[in-house]
Amino acid sequence: MWVITILSFLLHLGAGLLDAECAPGQEQCHIHRPHYIYDVKTVISAQSSLYLNNILHCTQHLCEVNLIAPTVTLDVNSHVTAAIVNVIADEVYIDGIINTDGRGHASDQGEGPGSIPISLYDGAIGGGYNGPGRTRCHGSSLGSSVQFGEGEFGDEVEGISNFQHHVGSGGGQGRTDEVQGGRGGGAIAINASTLIVLNGRLSANGQPGMPGVDGSCDGGGGGSGGSITVSAPVITGSGYAAATGAKGGMTFDGRPTGSANCWGNKEYGSPGGSAEGGRIVMITPSVHHAIDMTVKGGVQNEWTCVDGGDGHIFYSNTQYYDRRPTGQPAT
Numbered sequence: 648m649w650v651i652t653i654l655s656f657l658l659h660l661g662a663g664l665l666d667a668e669c670a671p672g673q674e675q676c677h678i679h680r681p682h683y684i685y686d687v688k689t690v691i692s693a694q695s696s697l698y699l700n701n702i703l704h705c706t707q708h709l710c711e712v713n714l715i716a717p718t719v720t721l722d723v724n725s726h727v728t729a730a731i732v733n734v735i736a737d738e739v740y741i742d743g744i745i746n747t748d749g750r751g752h753a754s755d756q757g758e759g760p761g762s763i764p765i766s767l768y769d770g771a772i773g774g775g776y777n778g779p780g781r782t783r784c785h786g787s788s789l790g791s792s793v794q795f796g797e798g799e800f801g802d803e804v805e806g807i808s809n810f811q812h813h814v815g816s817g818g819g820q821g822r823t824d825e826v827q828g829g830r831g832g833g834a835i836a837i838n839a840s841t842l843i844v845l846n847g848r849l850s851a852n853g854q855p856g857m858p859g860v861d862g863s864c865d866g867g868g869g870g871s872g873g874s875i876t877v878s879a880p881v882i883t884g885s886g887y888a889a890a891t892g893a894k895g896g897m898t899f900d901g902r903p904t905g906s907a908n909c910w911g912n913k914e915y916g917s918p919g920g921s922a923e924g925g926r927i928v929m930i931t932p933s934v935h936h937a938i939d940m941t942v943k944g945g946v947q948n949e950w951t952c953v954d955g956g957d958g959h960i961f962y963s964n965t966q967y968y969d970r971r972p973t974g975q976p977a978t
Contacts, residue, residue: 717738732745
């Protein structure tokens with residue numbers, strides 16, 4: 648009991664320290680200590696500069712963190728974790744990490760959720776980003792496996808004009824709720840009125856599905872990648888941005904297809920389907936960067952039968968939008 652009491656005291660102390668370092672209306676906000684955030688939505692702002700060089704962790708499901716100042720800097724020691732992270736500034740410098748991996752929608756939820764196995768021989772379906780996920784493994788004692796397709800966007804071709812920024816979808820659960828699909832990746836939006844320098848990492852990857860269990864042998868579907876939007880007149884740097892889909896969970900006994908203890912000792916059971924990759928959008932009239940970007944679907948491995956569909960990377964120099972936090976007119 649005393650351990651819980653001390654832990655609670657330290658966590659509340661952390662919240663108080665954040666208020667002390669970044670009280671509303673302060674000229675500068677420098678976060679040098681680790682902080683845990685308990686609100687569903689948090690705004691951290693400063694009149695001139697916001698500087699972070701430690702951990703900022705949001706504990707709530709689908710929680711949102713907003714960092715707003717004319718200059719926002721995340722140094723190499725910074726690590727921001729939440730479901731949704733928005734940065735609004737004139738200039739943004741990122742050498743640290745913004746991590747929303749597995750912080751999106753839960754199993755069977757979201758804009759393109761996976762679903763439970765649709766037949767005795769199928770594994771759970773991996774998540775899609777916009778439309779329902781359709782990637783699944785088809786297993787039997789013969790060990791066959793096929794891919795039925797990736798997530799879809801209705802009958803409309805997806806592009807920058809109809810891009811939707813949101814967190815990723817969860818993979819389908821297995822035969823029972825003991826085997827959950829992986830959560831989708833989160834959503835990151837970086838908006839600057841002049842410059843973004845990205846030498847760190849932006850991450851919105853999906854979470855792998857759970858492995859099967861005795862009596863519910865099929866693995867859960869992987870969670871889809873989330874969304875990363877970067878918008879500024881100039882974007883530069885040599886960092887990394889990823890919104891990948893996750894692999895499905897393995898069968899109960901770890902075999903690629905066919906499990907011996909699933910349904911009355913019949914050799915049925917399949918791994919969960921891998922998920923679709925997410926979306927990365929660069930909105931800028933001038934791009935001079937060496938940023939490594941990936942929206943790969945969940946990758947086939949020793950137990951996942953096929954890859955999930957890849958996501959999309961969009962560029963636009965016509966839909967750049969100015970969101971100056973200070974309300975200054977464009978020059």
